[in-house]
Amino acid sequence: xxxxxxxxxxxxxxxxxxxxxxxxxxxxxxxxxxxxxxxxxxxxxxxxxxxxxxxxxxxxxxxxxxxxxxxxxxxxxxxxxxxxxxxxxxxxxxxxxxxxxxxxxxxxxxxxxxxxxxxxxxxxxxxxxxxxxxxxxxxxxxxxxxxxxxxxxxxxxxxxxxxxxxxxxxxxxxxx
Amino acid sequence: xxxxxxxxxxxxxxxxxxxxxxxxxxxxxxxxxxxxxxxxxxxxxxxxxxxxxxxxxxxxxxxxxxxxxxxxxxxxxxxxxxxxxxxxxxxxxxxxxxxxxxxxxxxxxxxxxxxxxxxxxxxxxxxxxxxxxxxxxxxxxxxxxxxxxxxxxxxxxxxxxxxxxxxxxxxxxxxxxxxxxxxxxxxxxxxxxxxxxxxxxxxxxxxxxxxxxxxxxxxxxxxxxxxxxxxxxxxxxxxxxxxxxxxxxxxxxxxxxxxxxxxxxxxxxxxxxxxxxxxxxxxxxxxxxxxxxxxxxxxxxxxxxxxxxxxxxxxxxxxxxxxxxxxxxxxxxxxxxxxxxxxxxxxxxxxxxxxxxxxxxxxxxxxxxxxxxxxxxxxxxxxxxxxxxxxxxxxxxxxxxxxxxxxxxxxxxxxxxxxxxxxxxxxx
Numbered sequence: 147x148x149x150x151x152x153x154x155x156x157x158x159x160x161x162x163x164x165x166x167x168x169x170x171x172x173x174x175x176x177x178x179x180x181x182x183x184x185x186x187x188x189x190x191x192x193x194x195x196x197x198x199x200x201x202x203x204x205x206x207x208x209x210x211x212x213x214x215x216x217x218x219x220x221x222x223x224x225x226x227x228x229x230x231x232x233x234x235x236x237x238x239x240x241x242x243x244x245x246x247x248x249x250x251x252x253x254x255x256x257x258x259x260x261x262x263x264x265x266x267x268x269x270x271x272x273x274x275x276x277x278x279x280x281x282x283x284x285x286x287x288x289x290x291x292x293x294x295x296x297x298x299x300x301x302x303x304x305x306x307x308x309x310x311x312x313x314x315x316x317x318x319x320x321x322x
Numbered sequence: 323x324x325x326x327x328x329x330x331x332x333x334x335x336x337x338x339x340x341x342x343x344x345x346x347x348x349x350x351x352x353x354x355x356x357x358x359x360x361x362x363x364x365x366x367x368x369x370x371x372x373x374x375x376x377x378x379x380x381x382x383x384x385x386x387x388x389x390x391x392x393x394x395x396x397x398x399x400x401x402x403x404x405x406x407x408x409x410x411x412x413x414x415x416x417x418x419x420x421x422x423x424x425x426x427x428x429x430x431x432x433x434x435x436x437x438x439x440x441x442x443x444x445x446x447x448x449x450x451x452x453x454x455x456x457x458x459x460x461x462x463x464x465x466x467x468x469x470x471x472x473x474x475x476x477x478x479x480x481x482x483x484x485x486x487x488x489x490x491x492x493x494x495x496x497x498x499x500x501x502x503x504x505x506x507x508x509x510x511x512x513x514x515x516x517x518x519x520x521x522x523x524x525x526x527x528x529x530x531x532x533x534x535x536x537x538x539x540x541x542x543x544x545x546x547x548x549x550x551x552x553x554x555x556x557x558x559x560x561x562x563x564x565x566x567x568x569x570x571x572x573x574x575x576x577x578x579x580x581x582x583x584x585x586x587x588x589x590x591x592x593x594x595x596x597x598x599x600x601x602x603x604x605x606x607x608x609x610x611x612x613x614x615x616x617x618x619x620x621x622x623x624x625x626x627x628x629x630x631x632x633x634x635x636x637x638x639x640x641x642x643x644x645x646x647x648x649x650x651x652x653x654x655x656x657x658x659x660x661x662x663x664x665x666x667x668x669x670x671x672x673x674x675x676x677x678x679x680x681x682x683x684x685x686x687x688x689x690x691x692x693x694x695x696x697x698x699x700x701x702x703x704x705x706x707x708x709x710x711x712x713x714x715x716x717x718x719x720x721x722x723x724x725x726x727x728x729x730x731x732x733x734x735x736x737x738x739x740x741x742x743x744x745x746x747x748x749x750x
Contacts, residue, residue, distance in 0.1 A: 162449075162490045167530050169512035173495055177454070198512070211514045211673075212495035214454040230416040231615055231663040232573040232649055268498065268670060269416040269615075270455055273571065273649075274579035280455060287457040 148193045152178060156197065168198050172208055176215055181284055185219045213267070214282075221256045221263035223305060224282040225298070229266040232273035241277035242266055244295045249302070261309060262302060335559075335567045336543050337583045339427030346462075348469045351430040357475050359550045360437045365481050372442035376545065378553035380565035385410055385501070385538030386613060386645040388564075388633045391545075397525035398443045399533040406534040407440045407448035408510065408524075409542055412494055412501040414453055416667060417614035417647035420569035421539035423581050425452075425459050428543065429466050435542030437476070437487055438549060443535050446486050451506050454495040463491050498671035502719045503536040505673065516675040517719035540569055560586035564632030568646050571614075572598050575605065575652035587635075591627040594650055601652050609651040609736070612636055613644025615664045616724030618731035619657065640731065657739040661732040662690035668725035679722030682713035686729055693743055703740045707733050 149156065155178060163170040172194060179190045191205040198205075209215040227233075227242045246253050246264055256263045272278045275291035279298070290301065334340050344350045351357070363372055377392025398405055409432070413421040424432055436448050452460050467489050470476040478486040497515045499505045504518035507529050528534020544566060548556050557565050564586040570593055573579045577599030584593065590610060594600065601607050610626065611617035618641040620626050629635050636643040651660065669683040689706040692698040710726035717723070733740060 162492070164530060167511065170492075170510060170530075172512035173509070174493060177493060177495070200512075207514060208512070212454070212497050214496035230667055231660065232417045234663055235574040235649070235651070235655070236579075268496075268667060269414060269418075271413045271419040271422045271453070273417050273419055273573035273647075274581070276573075286461075287455055289458075 148179060148182075148190060149197060151182070160197075169200055172198055172200070172205060173212070176205070176209065180215060181286065184222065184284055185216050187217070220265075222261050222283060222309070224263045224265065225279050225302075226265055226267040226270075226282060227279040228268070228270045228272065228276065230269040230273075232269070233276035233278065236276035238277045241293065241295060241298075245298050248295060248299060259306070261306060334583050335547050336424060336431070336540065336569055337427065337581065338431065345431075346427060346429055346466075348430060348466065348473065352473075355550070356430055356546075357434055357437075357470075359546045360434050360441070360475065361481050363438055363441055363549060364483055364485050369442045369444050372438060372549065375549055375553050376442070379548045379556040380553075380560075380563070381541065381544050381548060381556065382564065382633065383538055384540035384544070384568065384645065386415070386616070388643070391537065391541055394525060394537070395439065395443055395535055397523070398535060399526040402526070402533050404447065404532055405443050405445040406529045406532055407436055407443065407445050408503075408506065408529055408534055408536045409436055409448065409450040410501060410503065410506060410536055410538045411450050411452040411456065411459075412498075412506060413456075413539070414498040414501050414671075415614035415616060415645055415647055416664075417573050417611065417649045418571050418645050419573075420571045420581050420645075420647075422456065422459065424539055424543050424569070425456070425463065429463060430470075431546055432539055432543045433463075433466060433470065433489065435545035436489055438545050439535060439537060439542060440487050440489075441485065443533075445535075446488065448487065448489045449510060449529070450489065450491045451500070451510055452491060452493055453500070454493050457493065460491045460493055467491070497673070498667075499673040499719070499721060502721065505719065506536065507534065514673070516673045519718060561630060561632045561634070563634055564643075568631075570631065571645075571647045572650070573647070574611075574650040575601055575607075575655070576650045577602050587630040587632045589628055589630055590622075590648070593631065593648060594627070598650070601650070603652075603654075605652040605654055607650060608653045608655060609657070609660075611641075611649040611651070611728070612646065613642050614647035614649065615667055616644055616720075616727060617641055617649070618727045619651070619660075619735055620731075621735050622651075641727075656694075656743065657732045657736040658690060658693050658743050661728050662687070662694045664728040665690045665725065668721065672721060672725070676717040676719075676722065678713045678716040679725065682709055682722060683725050685709050686725065690729075693740065696743060698744050700741070700744050703733060703744060 159174045160171045175194045192202045195202045195205045229238045254265050277293045278291040281288045339345045373395045381391045382388040440448050494500050500509045500515040505515040509515035524534045560566050568586045570582045582597045607622040610620040610622050620639045620641050665686040669687040672679050672683045674680045710729040713722045713726050
């Protein structure tokens, strides 16, 4: 399925590496899967393994090791707040706490409509612009810096409106 | 010290986008002399000559280790081919955000640095390993690389010679350890990001087992101006053994956090109080971390504030300059809380390969949690010190060593903070 849907992208990725080093393409291919499905399931791991001539277990170990890959579904949008030391010195912990409180969830939890997972993450190289978070979705990763709880809530509302406008379907889902 | 720069409308050498608008556009970069150096190097110089100039400049790696860059290039194994350049754009140290600004603002200077390095070590392929979160930066770099190929600055038979060069981006997926160069290489090869046993070092056994130079983004951005202006010009900036400009990432309890390009050897006081505007809310400065979360805590007394930020002087304070990510701590901060923050980070980021680091970071996190919660005793503080000491010198890479820096220095240099939180809690 993956191979058919993204044959061009897959070729472009594999061509970046020497032919005898196909395995190097595993991380970009997993990014491709996740962008498409928001989660990397067993079947996709198997498919990536087959494309690269490695085992599903090897692919699964990569998914498990790196924190940006998800083998469990979360919200359609992941709001990932940096709460590391430099951000915490600028109020990131309080930001995180208040944002979760306003949404009625615990850190790491997902809103009841299934759209937003709010979670703390490690340093995102934006220490001078805290509080900040990255918004991760099928569209990629986007930084939102110098945030207030109100800013973040209005972003959440606008994304909600966008989803409602599209009839609750993700853009990429419509092609399926 | 040179009167060079910065923040005050003077000319930047690395953060040139602050002086020249739209320098992230190839035409603008070329109008300002861009890629003339690369052309000159490819058409008129021997690879070895390029390396010699970089060596003579005194440039040292800006990723944290401070290893002499030209020397690293000269170690490349000439009996094993092909060679690779890998740019380390994994920037993940808490407190560090300089490479991101260079890649976003002045990307072509970074790419030209890669190209010159590749020519110097006779590589025809270079990879930029970016942390996965730099997704948008990678997309922009891809389009910059495409623009360079359109202008025949990258590709085959460059400038009428038989030299060819391709540059590729490669995205990681969230692992601090991949900033360590051998873990980065493992990760690029499609494996777990875990450090290799060294030697052999990457210039003899690197990417795909081939001779490889791994350099930090900022390091590479220094290369075009060095070749353009010469080693002597570069040596005149900074101090004797710490030459050149440095982008200092300033964060924490300071009025104007941000990146400041200043000569190596600028004092902490000048950075924090002149450029950074001092400490907000009428507070006073308590401690400084000079190398991000991987730092020993420096007691911010008058002597420390007047210390030049270079590779030789910071060790006199019992700390390291590292990547020069200056985190400012004011007197509202309890050191046990801070140590718990860094312990939590390193516990999360330990790759798990070496037992002392994997277990040590975990137990340091648990112990600091207990101490911060108020249910810890002085025995817990002693145990914390003991656990940290046992990690020392027992691991393949520096992560474990970094993890214990804030812990040991925190306990030793700020004992009152630990006493305050454990007071009256001793079981005996």
